[in-house]
Ligand SMILES: [Fe+2]
């Protein structure tokens with residue numbers, strides 16, 4: 183069966199973003215390990231959930247490529263930062279990660295617009311909405327960490343995050 187060709191620029195952007203999502207999972211794993219070692223179990227669970235989300239994002243792009251007759255290419259991942267001076271520094275790192283992920287998603291979308299690749303545009307609509315939520319959560323984490331600078335405040339905050347997770351506040355799919 184023959185497939186309509188993916189424009190070269192769009193294909194390159196989709197491959198790049200697929201690997202950016204895998205890189206995000208790798209970074210979140212390092213963040214989760216750091217939190218576990220700091221006994222910040224709530225944050226560790228939050229970051230572990232992010233690993234799953236980012237891997238699902240990579241799989242979503244891979245499925246799109248396969249549906250269009252292209253074998254996804256998984257590349258080498260850079261070693262993530264694994265050590266942080268404080269929880270605030272860790273969540274700032276996560277926020278910067280999400281901001282650069284948004285840039286990556288927008289890059290794919292711009293290429294898809296330019297090439298009039300409608301199916302890639304529709305795929306990216308999901309990611310664009312997802313990034314609004316991801317950035318919102320990462321900003322909330324930064325603001326909460328800024329507000330809880332003492333040790334007691336920090337463990338209260340960590341328990342608060344655990345309650346959030348138990349309530350399923352961090353939904354997987356963007357609201358539509
Ligand atoms: Fe993602």
Ligand SMILES: [Fe+2]
Nearest residue numbers: 206280283316
């Ligand atoms: Fe993300």
